[in-house]
Amino acid sequence: ELGGYPHYMLKEIFEQPESIRAAMRGRLDRDQATAVFGGLNLDARRLRGIDRMILTACGTSWHSGLVGEYMIEEFARLPVEVEYASELRYRNPPLSSDTLLLAITQSGETIDTLAAMREMKRKGHPVLAICNVVGSSIARESDGGVYLHAGPEIGVASTKAYTSQCVVLALLALHLGRLRHLSYEAGLRIIDELEALPEAVERALESNDVARRIAGLYASCENFLYLGRQYNFPTALEGALKLKEISYIHAEGYPAAEMKHGPIALVDEATPSVFIVPQGGVYDKVIANMEEIRARGGPVIAIVDEQDERASAIATEVIRVPAVADFLQPIVTAIPLQLLAYHIAVLRGCDVDKPRNLAKSVTVE
Ligand code: F6R
DSSP, X not given: OOTTOSSHHHHHHHTHHHHHHHHHTTTEETTTTEEOOSOXXXXXXXXXXXXXXXXXXXXXXXXXXXXXXXXXXXXXXOOEEEXXXXXXXXXXXXXXXXXXXXXXXXXXXXXXXXHHHHHHHHTTOOEEEEESSTTOHHXXXXXXXXXXXXXOOXXXXXXXXXXXXXXXHHHHHHHHHHXXXXXXXXXHHHHHHHHTHHHHHHHHGGGHHHHHHHHHHHTTOSEEEEEEOGGGHHHHHHHHHHHHHHHOOEEEEEEGGGGGGTGGGGOSTTOOEEEEXXXXXXXXXXXXXXXXXXXXXXXXXXXXXXXXXHHHHHOSEEEEEOOOOGGGHHHHHHHHHHHHHHHHHHHTTOOTTSOTTOOSSOOOO
């Protein structure tokens, strides 16, 4: 069942090129330069009438929602908010009836996400879900949605479901964009970039040995910071969550520039900062943030593009991943962060597939 892997988590990390292909299969339409879905159950007219979206989820799925926010704003120019389901369910935000709720969930059984969805439905909002488990409560109760087709995720820490959620959100952003002002050319370019993704993820998995080596250097540290900006800010949150849930090390994710508003006080020689710093709009800014950490003696582990020179020259340790379009960086850069967390947890003797105090699906409030 484990197919030669020591843990489900590692097996599922390595399944990602295939689970990402499965998330895209049959959904890219080059003729129309868009993404197509079988089960949205909302026609083009209704979708065009949507004036705002709320994405709701818990935990790792909430992080993919943050990635989705950037994607939908960029491609569809729709205002998006991302809400913790546990907060949304007890809030009563003033919303127009043209606000669409999108629930994101691997299991489809997370009680807070289900309750938030029911509350929005009661108020007449259209409700869609991105879900992995077919026929789950959230899949059944939503008006429509998109399955991840990632296959069963057994490891308690979500890995392949997370990257598939990001992929499906990109498809949805493309679909919504093409119903609005995204041009044919822009649509095609996005499709090209998506089609190149599985291979980029395969190459990102080649960072496994480097991640294991770096894990050996820092496995005894008790505090980590994860820092990134724009598309890579949610990745910082996700990297920190992966580490804390399976290795029980205290880790915090921040937008890199926020660090000087408080967290930089934590920096010392025993507190590594993991920077997610691929090329892109904010590259120079993140490098400046890295320099601030190095100046205070903090070790820096940098996730950079294969061809990177400047960020790697400043970092203490470097993990290289293939360069991809900005909106796909969260998917490619998540891979070495999953691997880093995995190897650190193994070195600390933790039960990576079944971390203490955690359950795979949280069906109680
Ligand atoms: C973390 C993790 C959890 C889940 C969260 C939501 O690795 O797996 O944070 O993401 O409990 O679960 P789903 O996606 O099933 O609603």
